[in-house]
Amino acid sequence: MKAPSPLIALACLALASTFAQQPPLAKDPGPFLPPSDFPEDKVPKLVAGPAPHLSDGRPDFGGDGAWYPGFNGNVAETKWKGVKSADQHVDVPFLPWTLKTYNERVENLSKDDPEAKCLPVGVPRFMFDPYPFQMIQTRNQVLFVFEGDNYLWRIVTIDPKGTHPKNLKPTWLGDSVGHYEGDTLVVDVIGFNGLAWLDQAGHATSDKLHLIERYTRTDSITLKYEVTIDDPQAYSKPWTTYNTVHWRPGMELMESICQEDEKSSIHMIGNTKK
Amino acid sequence: MKCFILFALAVISAQAQAPDLGGDGVWLPRPMPDLAPNPKFQKNHTTNKSDPVARCLPPGVPRIMLMARPFEIVQTPNRIVFVYEGGAHVWRQVWMDGRPHPKDPNPNWLGHSIGHWDGATLVVDSIGFNEQTWLDDAGHPHTEQLHVIERFTRTGPLAMKYEVSIDDPGAYTQPWTSSSSFSFRAGEKLAEDICLDKISR
Numbered sequence: 001m002k003a004p005s006p007l008i009a010l011a012c013l014a015l016a017s018t019f020a021q022q023p024p025l026a027k028d029p030g031p032f033l034p035p036s037d038f039p040e041d042k043v044p045k046l047v048a049g050p051a052p053h054l055s056d057g058r059p060d061f062g063g064d065g066a067w068y069p070g071f072n073g074n075v076a077e078t079k080w081k082g083v084k085s086a087d088q089h090v091d092v093p094f095l096p097w098t099l100k101t102y103n104e105r106v107e108n109l110s111k112d113d114p115e116a117k118c119l120p121v122g123v124p125r126f127m128f129d130p131y132p133f134q135m136i137q138t139r140n141q142v143l144f145v146f147e148g149d150n151y152l153w154r155i156v157t158i159d160p161k162g163t164h165p166k167n168l169k170p171t172w173l174g175d176s177v178g179h180y181e182g183d184t185l186v187v188d189v190i191g192f193n194g195l196a197w198l199d200q201a202g203h204a205t206s207d208k209l210h211l212i213e214r215y216t217r218t219d220s221i222t223l224k225y226e227v228t229i230d231d232p233q234a235y236s237k238p239w240t241t242y243n244t245v246h247w248r249p250g251m252e253l254m255e256s257i258c259q260e261d262e263k264s265s266i267h268m269i270g271n272t273k274k
Numbered sequence: 275m276k277c278f279i280l281f282a283l284a285v286i287s288a289q290a291q292a293p294d295l296g297g298d299g300v301w302l303p304r305p306m307p308d309l310a311p312n313p314k315f316q317k318n319h320t321t322n323k324s325d326p327v328a329r330c331l332p333p334g335v336p337r338i339m340l341m342a343r344p345f346e347i348v349q350t351p352n353r354i355v356f357v358y359e360g361g362a363h364v365w366r367q368v369w370m371d372g373r374p375h376p377k378d379p380n381p382n383w384l385g386h387s388i389g390h391w392d393g394a395t396l397v398v399d400s401i402g403f404n405e406q407t408w409l410d411d412a413g414h415p416h417t418e419q420l421h422v423i424e425r426f427t428r429t430g431p432l433a434m435k436y437e438v439s440i441d442d443p444g445a446y447t448q449p450w451t452s453s454s455s456f457s458f459r460a461g462e463k464l465a466e467d468i469c470l471d472k473i474s475r
Contacts (some may be wrong), residue, residue, distance in 0.1 A: 118330075119470055120363070136348055136355060140298060143348050143355065145365050151332070151384075153357045153365040155346075155464065171466040255382045259330050259362065259470065 022099055026106035028074075029271070031082030046249065048219035051183065054137065059183045059217050061135035061142070066251040067223055072128035074201040075241045086128070087242035098204045098234045105202025108270030113202070114195060116265040118150055118258035120172035122196030123189055123211060124227040126154070127243055129200075132251055135215075142178060142185065147253040156187050164190055170207050172196055185215040198229065206233035221247040293394045293428055295347045295354070299460040301434060305342035307411035309440070309452040325413070326406055330469035332383035333361040334407025335400055335422050336438045340454055341411070346464055354389060354396070359464040368398050375401050381418050383407060396426040409440065417444030432458040 052060040074080035076090040094102065105112070115121045121129050131148025144154040156176040164175050168191035175191035194207035214226040223245040230238035327333050333341060343360025356366040368389040379386045379402030386402040400422045409416055425437040434456040441449040 117470070120468060136350060136353075138296070138348060138350075141348070143357065145355065145367075150330075150362050151364045153363065155357070157463070169465070172468055173466055254380075255384055257332060257362075257364075257383055260383075 022094065022096065023103065025099075026103040028077070028080055029106060029109055046221045046247070048221050051217040051219050058137070058180050059185065061137060061185065061215065061217055061223070063220075063247075063249075065247055065249040066132040066134050066147075066253060067245045068132045068248050068251070069127050069129060069225075069243060069245045071130040072243055073199060075124070075128055075199040075203060075243075077201075080201060087244055090239055090241050092203065093236040093239055095234060095236055101204045102202050105197070105204075109268075110197075110200055110202055111268040111270040113197060113200060115149065115197075115200070115258075116268065118262050118265075120152055120196070121149055122172045122192070122205075123154070123174055123176070124213060124225075124229075124241075125197065125199055127213075127225045127227070127245065128198075131256070132248065132253055134253060142187075145253060147256050148258075149256070150258050151253075151255050156185075162188055164188070170194070174209070174211070183216055187211075187213040187215070189213065204234055206231055208233045221249075223247070292349075292351075292391050293396075294349065295396060295426060295428055295434070296349045297431075297458065297460070299458050300344035300346050300359075300462045300464055301456040302344045302459055303340055303342060303436075303456050304454050306340040306454045309336070309340070309410040309412070309414055309438070310450065325408065327361065327408070327411075328473075330362050330473060331406070332364045334383055334403060334409075335366070335385055335387075336424060336440075336452075337408055337410050338364075338366070338384075339424070339436060339438070343467075344459065344462065344464060357464065359467055362469050363467065368396075375399075381405070385420075385422070392425075394427060398422075398424040398426070400424070415445060416440070416442045419444040432460070434458070 052063065054060045071083050072085045074085045076092045077085045078089055079085055126133065126146060129148060131146055133144055133146045136143040136145065140158050142156040142158065146152045154173050154176065156178040158179060159177050160179040162177050162179060164177055168175050170193035171191060172193055172195065174189040176187050176189045178185055178187040189211040192205060192207055192209040194205055196205055197203060198205060209231040212228040216224045218224050225243045225245055226240060228238050228240045229235065322328060338358055338361055341360045343358065345359065346357045348355040348357060352371045354368040354370055358364060364384065366384045366387065368387040370389050373388060375386055375388060381402060381404040383404060385400040387398050387400040389396055389398040403418060403420045405416065405418055408414060419442050421441040423439040427435045429435050436455060437451060437453045439449055439451045440446065
């Protein structure tokens with residue numbers, strides 16, 4: 001018997017890889033709110049001015065108002081559960097376990113979502129979650145204050161050398177070190193506990209998660225958010241997603257304490273229709 | 275006379291520029307479980323089981339300033355933000371822009387706070403609390419009529435004096451005061467401590 005020609009071997013390989021293809025992505029479970037109730041079309045029409053700057057030339061991410069990310073249930077889809085999601089679709093380079101986990105979470109309607117149990121949503125989900133936030137800049141820090149979850153805060157240390165402390169304790173929000181690149185705040189985040197979801201849909205993370213976030217106020221009412229997700233234990237290569245966050249003038253943050261009377265999450269059963 | 279001039283200069287400079295309560299570091303409160311050693315204001319016999327902090331709810335004011343956990347003060351001209359490591363990873367804001375309290379505030383865990391400078395002292399006036407928080411670890415209760423006035427005075431680079439007055443006609447026959455102090459830990463940062471990680475659900 002002759003050895004198979006290289007061409008046939010290649011064809012066999014292609015055929016085998018077709019059979020070994022990953023299962024398809026779980027489908028959007030459909031609108032969870034009557035679309036007419038969602039205030040997307042009630043967003044006030046604002047006139048954009050130039051992006052403000054602080055007296056020393058750094059971009060100014062503050063002012064009299066708050067940033068509102070909108071309901072972005074899926075960091076990799078433009079539309080999710082009937083409303084706008086990420087700015088563009090991403091073919092997420094899942095590893096087999098993250099694809100399996102993602103599909104399970106979509107199919108059981110995110111019943112194990114840490115946010116439903118009042119745990120911190122983590123980064124980057126803060127920028128894809130329907131709660132307003134503010135950014136307060138000082139000389140050596142950017143303080144994020146959030147209305148949602150449990151009325152949380154997050155501190156980004158400004159350090160152009162970008163050094164993280166050694167032996168970080170794993171946390172929900174990670175350790176954030178930032179610097180300014182022109183009009184962009186660039187934040188490097190490591191030190192995660194691997195428990196947070198990237199979004200409500202359920203993109204998983206590991207404790208090897210490394211994020212590079214880029215915040216740019218492109219005009220007075222628009223914050224462009226870009227995040228690169230580098231997690232070799234969860235995804236086969238780094239991938240990037242985007243969200244446009246809108247300014248709500250005059251908006252103040254309310255105190256929202258999720259943990260107050262939280263009795264619902266243990267009753268969540270997911271999807272019973274199979 | 276020399277002394278008077280120095281004093282006058284200090285007052286003028288305090289008015290010209292607000293004292294800096296922040297800096298590169300954190301404040302650590304002196305642990306103070308009981309606000310009222312005076313028997314006149316003895317605590318109720320509350321059990322720890324009903325302690326909202328044990329259920330990871332926000333500690334409220336002034337208790338959040340008395341727990342032995344570090345906090346940071348982030349100071350801007352319009353607003354002073356307190357950021358707390360302990361409690362429930364919450365923050366608290368004090369409006370410095372001259373606004374009044376809302377007429378009918380929604381009762382909440384941290385209240386509505388407005389502040390002003392009295393010389394070198396930050397005076398914070400807070401109302402709008404719910405009835406669920408405790409004033410201290412000991413368990414002094416209060417009603418929605420609670421009105422708290424706090425005075426923060428940085429007495430040195432590493433020291434802050436904290437005075438608090440409790441006025442709650444629904445709970446106490448007269449206003450009463452207590453005091454504590456904070457020490458500054460230069461170069462230290464707040465850690466992330468998520469209370470819910472530690473209680474079983």
